[in-house]
Amino acid sequence: MKPKSITLNDIAKKLGVSIITVSKALRGHPDISKKTADLVKKTAYELGYTPNLIARSLASRKSNTIGVVLPQIAHHFFSSLMDQIYTYAHSKNYAIFLTVSQENQMMQRTQIQTLLAMRVDGILISITQDTSDFEIFEIAKKREVPIVFVDRIPNLKNCNTVTVDDKGGAYKAINHAVKIGYKKFAHFAGSSKINIGRERILGFKQALNDNGIEVKNNWIIEGDFVEKSGYDSFMKLFNENDLPEMILAVTYPVAIGIYMAAKEVGIKIPEELDVICFGNSHVQEFLSPPLSCINQPTDILAKQSIDLLISIIDNSENVNPQSVVVDTDLIIRGTCVIKK
């Protein structure tokens, strides 16, 4: 068994005061005189006291812990988001329980269950692409554990969301491409079961409409958000001999899939086929060619969602759900540049 660690009781005994006095002194509670408080702190330090956060959580019914559920972590958007979430939450004195659902709805559900069992104060989640069962979110709501959805959100009324302006981002990119002379556009669209897929399609279509370009339905190819999907979609069009001039890739991995496939069959980017994607990473600068993108600012995304979550945790009577939308910006590198 563990060596018994130093507790409030040990300090109290040594000083001949009560446990409460020690507890309050250490937390800087005004009940205790400065003199006593200083003495307590000094003794605690000397004894090597470490507060037991588990006991504190149990007694105070507050864990100062946020549960984070991400569909993936080894992809740049999410690891960058996680970095920002961690840093910002830490500065607000919250610890992070990380879980990764691996795009698996069942895992996501059990992970939320576990987070609830751990009595996290709130949950920050980016849902799997195929989330169709919303019951678990209702369960959390019933338990009054606030949830903030970030980036990937469910199709539900009355929930707190922080998203990027996906529609506007897609519009911006296509509009830019039209201005420099492109006319034939495809969109490798990921899954339209999820908001980011749907919104990006909407922005894509609207940009074409506003520019008087016809939307060709078999140039909007659904799939998912990883490399293979980009690869397969490209190959489909290539084999049908039906390539467009420009592809809007729904994510950075999908763009990588396109790069893979194009390389394999000897199609030159950007000369024969051009690409732009959602999601930035400075490595894109060194791809061949350097990949232009619609940047989703993970720092703002993280800050907004943590702020929102903590504000709900702190005054749970205020139940008006909020929807925050964060702007994107276009980063043009070596793709999406050729004047036609």
Next chain:
Amino acid sequence: MKPKSITLNDIAKKLGVSIITVSKALRGHPDISKKTADLVKKTAYELGYTPNLIARSLASRKSNTIGVVLPQIAHHFFSSLMDQIYTYAHSKNYAIFLTVSQENQMMQRTQIQTLLAMRVDGILISITQDTSDFEIFEIAKKREVPIVFVDRIPNLKNCNTVTVDDKGGAYKAINHAVKIGYKKFAHFAGSSKINIGRERILGFKQALNDNGIEVKNNWIIEGDFVEKSGYDSFMKLFNENDLPEMILAVTYPVAIGIYMAAKEVGIKIPEELDVICFGNSHVQEFLSPPLSCINQPTDILAKQSIDLLISIIDNSENVNPQSVVVDTDLIIRGTCVIKK
């Protein structure tokens, strides 16, 4: 305040049995008959009971939680490692508290303090490049909270480590390059304050020695492990007009820094200068040119370190520290290929 959640007590009352019976029944303890256990489980489900893991941890003095401390997360090696750690720990029924020290020794220290306060069952850590204060590790040891160091380890006797064969990896890469005709080698070595830096230098030197090539000291440039360091080191040599034929970059980001600098001044990779680095990511396939590397298998690293940590947690009497070393493999793409 929170709505009171369902507790063992609620179930016990409803069924007219004791709390203990319910507790044991839910945990599948053999004390309880199947009939009773089934009834309890059914009732628990109906009432929507969620065990309170905080209370359980307090009572059982076991949190089933592992604290992870990484120097960074938004870099591929660490996010990939984290992915594997999470997945494997989860399969072993452990939750993960993630902290990110941002290469800051002071933050690292307070994060370990916090993890101790949270009463994690063990800590998995990759230390900051400049860790010089080992006291905190001693504190953890005194508290009998096991620590496993992974990849980046301190210069300490008697600790549990899981590393890749850095020396062997560097040796392998240089040896390969020599075989295809290279003779002039530099090493952008990161910090030699930390094992990975030191070991890679050792392997680099030994490979040169074994091949009868002189080690030129101003071609071993120390720095740190990020892009800027690769960029600066390259520029230093370039400005001194003292470029080698081949650079061994201590990490993937350092290699990216070299790519940046080379592009800026118009040096062609791999024709005029060649590069290989530690660390793999499938995106490297699509860099220009595709970047060859010494692969550090994060899945094995994660599995070995979690296994080791859990084995120490489970039988803490066995105190013989272990050092696991994982093999690397060379992945040759579009660099490190030109026969001279």
Next chain:
DNA sequence: ATTCAGTAGTAGAACGTTTAGATAGCTACA
């Protein structure tokens, strides 16, 4: 009949903290 072993369950304390609500001693004011 007595003992033994096994099964099914229970009682009470413990884990280390916080919270709400005393208490006790002091000062000041009418």
Next chain:
DNA sequence: TGTAGCTATCTAAACGTTCTACTACTGAAT
């Protein structure tokens, strides 16, 4: 002199579990 209002501290209960040790019963072996 009484009371109001401070300050500094304490008492008791609570948080929701699990652990150690015990009881009560059953049936079989002696």
